Amino acid sequence: MIMGLPRPSFRGSTTVKLLLFLWLGVSVPSASFGASSLLHKAAPEFVRTDLNQRRLDLRAYRGKIVLLNFWASWCAPCQLEMPRFVTWQNTYASRGLQIIGISMDDDSDSALSLFKKLKLNYPVAMGDERLGRLYGGVMGLPITFLIDSRGNVQAQYQGETDLNLIEEQFKPLLRP
Amino acid sequence: MKTSLTWLSGTIAAALVFVLLSPYPQMRAQFGGVAVPPGSTLTIPQAQLLMPEALRHSILTASTEKPLILQVGSHMMYAEGHIPGSEYVGQGSQPAGLQQLQDRVNSLPRKKPIVLYCGCCPWNRCPNLGPAFAKLHDMGFTNVKVLYLADNFGTDWANKGYPVEQGR
Numbered sequence: 001m002i003m004g005l006p007r008p009s010f011r012g013s014t015t016v017k018l019l020l021f022l023w024l025g026v027s028v029p030s031a032s033f034g035a036s037s038l039l040h041k042a043a044p045e046f047v048r049t050d051l052n053q054r055r056l057d058l059r060a061y062r063g064k065i066v067l068l069n070f071w072a073s074w075c076a077p078c079q080l081e082m083p084r085f086v087t088w089q090n091t092y093a094s095r096g097l098q099i100i101g102i103s104m105d106d107d108s109d110s111a112l113s114l115f116k117k118l119k120l121n122y123p124v125a126m127g128d129e130r131l132g133r134l135y136g137g138v139m140g141l142p143i144t145f146l147i148d149s150r151g152n153v154q155a156q157y158q159g160e161t162d163l164n165l166i167e168e169q170f171k172p173l174l175r176p
Numbered sequence: 177m178k179t180s181l182t183w184l185s186g187t188i189a190a191a192l193v194f195v196l197l198s199p200y201p202q203m204r205a206q207f208g209g210v211a212v213p214p215g216s217t218l219t220i221p222q223a224q225l226l227m228p229e230a231l232r233h234s235i236l237t238a239s240t241e242k243p244l245i246l247q248v249g250s251h252m253m254y255a256e257g258h259i260p261g262s263e264y265v266g267q268g269s270q271p272a273g274l275q276q277l278q279d280r281v282n283s284l285p286r287k288k289p290i291v292l293y294c295g296c297c298p299w300n301r302c303p304n305l306g307p308a309f310a311k312l313h314d315m316g317f318t319n320v321k322v323l324y325l326a327d328n329f330g331t332d333w334a335n336k337g338y339p340v341e342q343g344r
Contacts, residue, residue, distance in 0.1 A: 072250060072296070074250075074267070074269055074296070074303055074304075075296065075297050075301075076297070076301045076303065077297055077298065077301050078297075104250060104252050104253065105250075105252075106250060106251045106252055106267075127252070128252060129252055129253075129255040129256040129342070132252070132253070132256045133256060133342075137256060137257060137330055137334060138253070138256065138330075139253055139256060139257055139295065139328060139329040139330030139331075139333075139334050140253075140295060140296065140297060140327060140328020140329055140330045140331060141296060141297050141328070142297070158327070158328070158330075158331065159297070159298055159327050159328065159331075160298060160301075
């Protein structure tokens with residue numbers, strides 16, 4: 001209970017409050033943690049060749065905290081969040097964070113162009129419909145999976161998500 | 177009189193709040209003074225938007241004339257899952273994609289019912305639907321609707337249990 005502050009008075013505000021309530025119920029930003037069928041299950045394994053022609057095996061990152069990010073070069077929200085991923089990779093790599101990108105572009109030239117433009121400092125491989133289906137159906141971008149050190153999916157972030165929220169969620173999982 | 181004015185002003189205020197905070201970006205853009213970038217989905221008139229439930233009903237109802245449904249986003253995501261009977265006609269944000277769209281519809285009567293959709297990313301971020309809709313408008317098509325998927329195809333169609341088929 002806060003003492004001394006005046007109680008706000010909004011005469012005739014019932015309609016406004018109802019409309020605000022309805023709006024919030026319809027358009028809450030998506031940061032779903034329970035919608036995915038992969039939640040708390042083992043992240044599907046895959047082996048790809050990344051854009052630097054190196055072998056990319058998800059299993060090799062056991063013991064690390066992985067952010068597996070599906071994106072595409074034409075996806076504006078994807079481009080907005082990837083610079084933050086670069087920062088995280090620099091900041092938290094020593095504490096066990098590993099970011100992995102999967103491009104859902106139809107051609108690798110577009111993916112490689114953006115990879116270079118944004119100076120991504122983590123491995124990126126090309127995805128396909130098979131990998132998308134393995135991950136529950138990548139039918140909208142961006143989508144990012146938080147995978148713990150045992151290889152289990154702890155969270156899924158669909159669409160434009162508050163990046164501070166993601167950071168708050170993975171930091172406690174990292175080494176001190 | 178005073179009561180009527182109070183009621184009227186309250187109703188107008190509520191309507192403004194509803195419009196400005198509306199989940200439909202078209203409404204906010206038209207009435208909220210938001211600058212509309214060219215090629216944005218906000219350039220598509222609200223009257224041309226088609227809600228997912230309405231399209232689902234249309235494709236599941238045997239008696240209605242089926243529109244030509246065209247996906248103008250990612251071919252990879254189309255292959256993962258698309259609306260049954262829809263065709264992939266190239267990415268609307270790319271010149272090659274618009275050419276592919278033009279080639280597909282060029283021989284069709286201009287009154288042909290057509291539904292465009294994408295679902296690649298959140299509606300107000302989609303780079304594909306605005307240019308594709310504009311192309312069909314410029315070609316003289318008068319019966320074009322655009323499927324309104326607020327978040328993406330997965331959230332607003334597939335995950336709702338609406339019909340989906342796979343393949344290229």
